[in-house]
Every structure is written in C-alpha cells, then in structure tokens.
Amino acid sequence: MTPKIRTALEYCPNLPSPPGIAIAIVELGRDPNVDLTSLARLLSKDPALASRVLRASNSALYAQRRRSHNLRQAMVVLGLNATMTMALSFSLGDMLNGETGTARGINRYWRRALISASAARMISEMVKLQDHEEAFLAGLLQDIGVLALDAAIPEDYRPLLRDTTGHDQLLSAEREQLGSDHGEAGSWLMRHWGLPERLAPIASMAHDPLNTRIPTDTRVFVKCIAVAGQIADLYLDHEDRDAATEQLARSAWRLLGMDGASLETLLARVSEVLPDVAGLYDTEVISARQAAGVTDQAREILAIRNLHLIQQISEQQRQVQDMEDVTQHLRETANRDALTGLQNRRRFDEVLETEFLLASENSWPLTMAFIDLDHFKGINDTHGHLVGDAVLSSTARILTQHLRKRDFVMRYGGDEFVALLPGTGLENARGVFERLREAIVSQVYEGSRGASFHSTVSIGLASHMDGPRRVASAMDLVRAADRALYEAKGGGRDRIGIDASTAA
Numbered sequence: 001m002t003p004k005i006r007t008a009l010e011y012c013p014n015l016p017s018p019p020g021i022a023i024a025i026v027e028l029g030r031d032p033n034v035d036l037t038s039l040a041r042l043l044s045k046d047p048a049l050a051s052r053v054l055r056a057s058n059s060a061l062y063a064q065r066r067r068s069h070n071l072r073q074a075m076v077v078l079g080l081n082a083t084m085t086m087a088l089s090f091s092l093g094d095m096l097n098g099e100t101g102t103a104r105g106i107n108r109y110w111r112r113a114l115i116s117a118s119a120a121r122m123i124s125e126m127v128k129l130q131d132h133e134e135a136f137l138a139g140l141l142q143d144i145g146v147l148a149l150d151a152a153i154p155e156d157y158r159p160l161l162r163d164t165t166g167h168d169q170l171l172s173a174e175r176e177q178l179g180s181d182h183g184e185a186g187s188w189l190m191r192h193w194g195l196p197e198r199l200a201p202i203a204s205m206a207h208d209p210l211n212t213r214i215p216t217d218t219r220v221f222v223k224c225i226a227v228a229g230q231i232a233d234l235y236l237d238h239e240d241r242d243a244a245t246e247q248l249a250r251s252a253w254r255l256l257g258m259d260g261a262s263l264e265t266l267l268a269r270v271s272e273v274l275p276d277v278a279g280l281y282d283t284e285v286i287s288a289r290q291a292a293g294v295t296d297q298a299r300e301i302l303a304i305r306n307l308h309l310i311q312q313i314s315e316q317q318r319q320v321q322d323m324e325d326v327t328q329h330l331r332e333t334a335n336r337d338a339l340t341g342l343q344n345r346r347r348f349d350e351v352l353e354t355e356f357l358l359a360s361e362n363s364w365p366l367t368m369a370f371i372d373l374d375h376f377k378g379i380n381d382t383h384g385h386l387v388g389d390a391v392l393s394s395t396a397r398i399l400t401q402h403l404r405k406r407d408f409v410m411r412y413g414g415d416e417f418v419a420l421l422p423g424t425g426l427e428n429a430r431g432v433f434e435r436l437r438e439a440i441v442s443q444v445y446e447g448s449r450g451a452s453f454h455s456t457v458s459i460g461l462a463s464h465m466d467g468p469r470r471v472a473s474a475m476d477l478v479r480a481a482d483r484a485l486y487e488a489k490g491g492g493r494d495r496i497g498i499d500a501s502t503a504a
Contacts, residue, residue, distance in 0.1 A: 028084065115228075370484070
C-alpha cells in the first residue's frame with residue numbers, strides 16, 4: 001500500500017468503525033475460554049441480532065434437520081465459532097448496508113461479499129477445511145477495503161467506483177490510478193478494527209492466490225476465497241457470462257482441482273441459499289429467478305466445456321502415446337545396429353550387467369560367445385564394401401535363426417558379434433555354436449566378377465555359474481570370452497575356442 005493511502009486511512013475522520021456489539025464480539029473471540037453462555041448474554045442485549053442468529057440456524061445456509069426455537073438452541077446447533085461469525089457478520093452488515101454505505105456506492109460490493117461468503121463456506125466444506133465459519137467471514141470481508149478507500153480518499157476513489165463495472169476492472173483501475181488496491185486497504189482496516197490476525201491478510205492474498213509468499217498452511221484457504229469471489233462475479237456481472245463461467249471453471253480446476261461436475265453442484269447450492277442470505281441481511285442480493293437463470297446458463301456452458309475437456313484429454317492422451325511411441329522408437333534405434341538390425345554394443349552393456357547379476361543370484365549358468373568373421377578385411381578389399389555388408393547381414397540372420405528367442409545376439413562392432421545364452425552351460429553352448437559355425441561356412445556369397453566364396457567365423461566361449469566355472473564380474477566374463485576367441489584364431493580360425501580359466 002502506498003504511503004499516501006496509508007496516511008489517508010490513518011488520519012481519516014470518516015473511517016467507519018464496527019458498532020459496539022461487534023467490538024464486544026471481537027473481544028470475546030480473543031478469549032480462548034469463551035463459552036456459549038457468555039456469548040448468549042452478549043447477544044441477548046441486541047434482540048435484533050439474536051433473532052438473526054436464530055433465523056440463520058433455521059436457514060438453508062446451514063440446512064439443519066431440526067428447527068431451533070430459541071437463541072440457546074440456535075447456538076447449540078451452530079456452535080460457538082459459527083455463532084460468533086454470524087453475529088459479527090450481521091453487525092458489520094448493518095454498518096455496510098446503512099444509508100451512508102449505499103450513498104457511497106458500496107451496495108454492489110456488499111452484494112458481492114454476501115455471495116462470496118456463502119460460496120466460501122460451501123467450498124471450505126467441499127475441500128474439507130476445518131473452520132467453515134472462518135471461510136464465511138473471510139469471504140464476507142474480502143472487499144471491505146472498498147469502504148475504507150471510499151471514506152479515506154473519496155475525491156480519487158468515487159470516480160473509480162462510478163466508471164468501473166466489474167471487480168477485476170475495479171482492481172485494475174485502483175492499481176493504475178492509486179498504486180494499490182482495495183485488498184491491501186481491507187487488510188489494513190481489519191487490523192485497525194482488531195479482527196482476528198489470520199483474517200486480515202486474506203483480503204489482499206485472495207487477489208493473487210498463486211503468490212508463493214503466501215504461507216503454506218494458508219494457501220488452500222486463500223484459494224477458496226479467490227474462487228468464491230469469482231462465483232460472486234458470475235452472478236453479478238451481466239456483460240459476458242459465458243466468459244465469466246469459463247474463467248471460473250479454469251480457476252476452480254487450477255486452484256482447487258474442482259471439476260465441472262463439482263462446480264455445477266456448488267453453483268446449484270449457492271443459488272439455493274442466496275434468497276435466505278438476502279433475507280438474513282435485509283438486503284437485495286439477487287432474485288431467485290436470476291440466480292436460477294445464471295446457474296442454468298452456467299450448467300450448459302460447463303457441460304459443453306466438459307465435452308471439450310474430454311476431447312482435449314483424449315487428444316492429449318493420443319499425443320502422449322505418440323510421444324511415448326517416438327521415444328520408444330528412438331530408444332530402440334539408439335540401441336540397434338542400422339545395418340544388421342541387431343542390438344548394438346550399448347545394449348549389450350546393459351543386458352550383460354542384468355543377466356550376470358541374475359545368474360549369480362539364482363545360480364543358473366550364463367554362457368557368452370564372441371563371434372568374429374575371419375579375414376573380413378580381405379572380403380572388403382577383394383569384393384567391395386557392399387558385398388562385405390551383405391556378409392555381415394547374412395551372418396546376423398544366421399545367428400538369429402540358430403539362437404533361442406530368450407538368448408541375446410548383438411553386433412559388438414566392426415566384424416564382431418556377441419551372444420549371451422542365459423540358462424545354458426558351456427557344453428550345450430558348444431553344440432549350439434558348432435551348428436551355427438557350420439551354417440555360416442555353408443553360406444555361398446557372390447563376389448566381384450561373378451566369383452563365389454564362403455565366409456568363416458571364429459568363436460570364443462566362456463561360462464559363469466556353470467558347475468565349477470565362476471568369474472568375479474561381468475567384465476571378467478567378457479575378458480574370458482575374448483581370450484577364447486583369440487585362442488580360436490590362433491589355432492587356425494573357423495573353430496570354437498574355450499577359455500581355459502573357466503573350463504572344468
């Protein structure tokens with residue numbers, strides 16, 4: 001709040017004060033040991049106020065099954081906090097609803113406060129806040145700063161009241177012309193009156209409910225008041241109710257996670273209690289016919305919005321699925337060799353660690369094979385790289401055909417392949433790879449100038465958890481298979497080598 005406005009409020013001779021009964025109620029509220037008897041004694045001094053509390057307990061606002069016939073019964077029905085809240089709000093209502101307030105153009109904002117208060121109480125019930133009456137009072141007082149600014153700087157403020165039509169428009173004009181808004185003035189006024197400290201900041205916080213400076217334990221409460229204010233705007237602003245309903249639906253979802261069906265139920269409940277609220281406060285809020293009309297119009301808009309949301313959700317789900325498919329494709333592409341279609345070295349590293357751990361934990365054998373094409377450089381040099389690529393692809397296909405689906409075969413790099421056979425011991429693996437070696441050597445390739453040729457492979461085998469065969473780590477298994485491969489090459493190629501360190 002600007003220093004000019006703060007000074008104007010502090011030294012304003014016309015600044016309103018609550019009546020004596022309201023001040024006495026506030027004082028009672030500060031006493032943690034206050035009881036119904038003390039409050040009843042105070043209320044009995046104001047028969048009009050006592051009758052209003054009785055009427056409140058029997059109104060649709062509280063929807064009690066049993067009617068109260070005297071003040072004591074009403075106070076038992078409402079409870080201590082609710083009785084104090086209602087009594088204080090009635091006292092403040094008398095002040096705001098008087099002739100002076102009406103002359104100052106306050107009536108519209110008092111109507112907004114009554115609708116906000118009713119909606120805030122219902123929202124607090126829906127989101128399971130503890131003190132519904134505190135929400136009612138906060139909704140009632142969130143615009144009290146309008147009264148303060150009108151009294152403190154009438155020459156500057158009354159043109160704003162006259163020239164603006166909606167709450168948001170008034171806020172914008174206040175901030176542009178005055179450098180602050182009625183929320184800040186309302187917080188100051190409530191502290192000046194000595195109202196409960198928790199209530200005072202709500203008037204300014206409700207205008208910016210997503211502000212990260214709002215205390216964590218107050219955020220839901222502030223959001224309730226903010227949404228309640230937008231519900232009031234829906235009923236009071238006549239220019240574009242479609243836009244107001246859309247804005248309310250977005251805010252209710254974003255701030256409170258309230259879907260269209262819940263919001264529709266809330267609006268129906270608010271419409272139901274507004275006539276009783278108007279009667280309790282002896283003021284005109286909105287006619288029952290108008291309230292029902294607004295609710296019906298909002299229901300239609302919310303139904304259309306819900307259909308759009310369903311469509312949007314479906315589209316979003318489709319987009320998410322498409323993104324997941326693309327991500328999965330990219331992941332597979334990153335792990336797959338483009339030429340042979342086999343998984344690549346990157347995928348081998350992942351699979352090896354997993355399978356080695358499973359074999360060690362479950363004591364089942366794991367055999368690894370290095371497969372290297374013999375004299376592959378000579379094939380490329382003699383017949384060209386296209387023929388060399390055909391040999392690599394054919395070898396990959398033969399490997400895939402001769403191994404089980406649960407086995408893993410990957411291109412390790414260049415002319416080298418690697419295979420992992422979970423659950424297969426060394427002797428069984430030797431038979432598998434012997435047949436595979438024979439299948440590779442029997443494959444006929446057409447080389448340059450019509451010449452045909454065969455290709456051979458050298459294979460190195462090593463096992464883990466196969467009887468007495470053990471290695472300390474996955475990398476030790478790789479080294480053992482690599483040693484076996486070099487043994488096969490050193491022995492003349494086109495054969496299978498077995499690592500001696502893992503042999504039985």
